[in-house]
Amino acid sequence: MSGQTWTPAPKRGIVPLHPFTFGMLLGRAFAVLRHNPKVVFGFAVVMQLLMTIVASAIMVTVLIVTILRLQNVRPGSPDFEPLLVGSLAINGLVAFGVGLLSLGFTALVQGIVAAEVRFAAVGEKARLGQLWTQVRPVFWRLVGFALLQMLFTLGVIAVAGGIIVGLVLGAVGGSSDFLGLGIGLILLVIAASIPLSVWLWTKLLLVPSALVFEHATLREALVRSWRLTRGRFWVAFGVMFLINLIMGFAAQLVSVPLSLLSSLLIPIIAPTGASSDPGTVIVAAVLATALPQMLVLVIQAVALVVQGTGAAFVYIDCRYRYEGLDQTLIAFLERRDLGWSREQLGDPFAVDPTRAVTNAPPPKQVPDHLLTQAGWAQAPGYAQAPGYAPYPPQYGAGQTPRSPTPVAGPAAAPNPVPAAPPYAQPVPPPARPQHPAPGQDAGAVQPQPPSDSPWAPPGGRG
Numbered sequence: 001m002s003g004q005t006w007t008p009a010p011k012r013g014i015v016p017l018h019p020f021t022f023g024m025l026l027g028r029a030f031a032v033l034r035h036n037p038k039v040v041f042g043f044a045v046v047m048q049l050l051m052t053i054v055a056s057a058i059m060v061t062v063l064i065v066t067i068l069r070l071q072n073v074r075p076g077s078p079d080f081e082p083l084l085v086g087s088l089a090i091n092g093l094v095a096f097g098v099g100l101l102s103l104g105f106t107a108l109v110q111g112i113v114a115a116e117v118r119f120a121a122v123g124e125k126a127r128l129g130q131l132w133t134q135v136r137p138v139f140w141r142l143v144g145f146a147l148l149q150m151l152f153t154l155g156v157i158a159v160a161g162g163i164i165v166g167l168v169l170g171a172v173g174g175s176s177d178f179l180g181l182g183i184g185l186i187l188l189v190i191a192a193s194i195p196l197s198v199w200l201w202t203k204l205l206l207v208p209s210a211l212v213f214e215h216a217t218l219r220e221a222l223v224r225s226w227r228l229t230r231g232r233f234w235v236a237f238g239v240m241f242l243i244n245l246i247m248g249f250a251a252q253l254v255s256v257p258l259s260l261l262s263s264l265l266i267p268i269i270a271p272t273g274a275s276s277d278p279g280t281v282i283v284a285a286v287l288a289t290a291l292p293q294m295l296v297l298v299i300q301a302v303a304l305v306v307q308g309t310g311a312a313f314v315y316i317d318c319r320y321r322y323e324g325l326d327q328t329l330i331a332f333l334e335r336r337d338l339g340w341s342r343e344q345l346g347d348p349f350a351v352d353p354t355r356a357v358t359n360a361p362p363p364k365q366v367p368d369h370l371l372t373q374a375g376w377a378q379a380p381g382y383a384q385a386p387g388y389a390p391y392p393p394q395y396g397a398g399q400t401p402r403s404p405t406p407v408a409g410p411a412a413a414p415n416p417v418p419a420a421p422p423y424a425q426p427v428p429p430p431a432r433p434q435h436p437a438p439g440q441d442a443g444a445v446q447p448q449p450p451s452d453s454p455w456a457p458p459g460g461r462g
Contacts (some may be wrong), residue, residue: 015121017326020317025239029310048301051105055098062094107142111135113308114212138211141218156193202237209315213349227357228318236314247303258292323355
């Protein structure tokens with residue numbers, strides 16, 4: 001076979017305009033940190049540190065106030081137990097509020113990262129204000145999705161806690177049968193919750209991206225994520241699992257040596273321990289705890305950015321394969337280069353109802369190595385955008401549809417291209433007019449049915 005077999009689509013920025021391979025999904029998730037580091041990396045790190053400082057200050061302040069209040073009451077006093085219960089309740093409410101603050105921070109970073117990938121897909125580097133403009137209409141939807149995740153986690157914990165409480169009560173009553181039943185239920189809950197959590201987490205991985213890219217409602221984003229991940233479940237799970245594994249290993253690689261180094265420096269800074277100068281003891285404590293924790297927080301912020309980027313790239317790849325989004329982006333960039341206005345261009349990420357994935361089973365996907373051999377547009381399970389007809393049957397693998405060579409009659413090669421997927425119907429070729437032969441009545445010419453190929457043999461002529 002001769003000739004060029006595959007030509008990649010033009011690449012703008014860090015987002016290729018063709019379907020991703022597994023390695024590209026993993027590698028490009030980290031490339032965003034280099035594309036716009038001041039906005040994405042700097043924003044995530046600063047927000048993480050600020051949130052940690054504010055949350056720690058609030059919790060420590062409330063804890064000190066409640067402890068000082070309890071110290072003013074004797075343990076035997078009738079007011080001691082109500083104050084103790086109230087103090088515990090206040091600290092629990094404060095911890096819950098700090099958890100909500102953390103959810104808001106996570107939702108904000110997810111939205112900012114998805115908006116950054118949205119701009120990068122069309123070759124733009126946005127400022128923080130532009131990213132916030134994209135996130136602001138859907139911010140509370142992102143928070144709502146984070147709350148749903150938290151409620152699911154709390155529900156699993158509540159079920160396990162109820163079983164444990166019943167187990168303790170049964171053990172106090174002296175029933176050995178109830179004790180064995182409780183242990184079995186706990187093991188069953190643990191065994192069922194882990195795969196269920198992983199499955200739901202992967203199926204709903206694309207919800208933040210759908211909210212930011214499409215400005216969808218929360219219900220629409222849930223449906224979109226559920227449908228887009230069909231046929232790409234293991235790819236999405238594999239990419240996110242490796243990202244979490246890499247970032248977790250990086251956090252341990254940084255925190256463990258620093259903790260050991262800080263513990264070795266404490267005897268040098270404060271050799272006499274508690275009898276040393278109080279300022280020296282405080283400096284030693286800061287080196288032993290605060291410095292490693294600060295670096296771990298930075299790595300956690302980077303991990304949150306990379307996780308959001310990986311999810312956004314999985315979303316784009318699914319839309320490439322199922323809805324022909326890459327061809328839409330190519331057309332958008334070409335028209336933008338020709339000078340079209342924003343009003344004329346429209347939103348390239350808007351969902352076309354005629355091409356959107358439905359509840360029907362998705363087309364079977366092709367391994368990445370076959371895609372690079374046969375060409376992205378010819379692979380089964382890859383959506384064609386409206387206005388793009390598939391290659392005619394006569395084209396070989398090394399030919400291009402822009403300079404066709406017609407082949408007539410029985411010499412035509414069979415069509416090696418599978419049928420287009422159900423999400424995008426190819427444009428039928430126009431029917432060729434039939435001309436009567438010399439001496440033949442024009443009414444005797446019968447119209448021919450449309451052919452699969454636009455290169456039909458010419459009509460008979462004398």
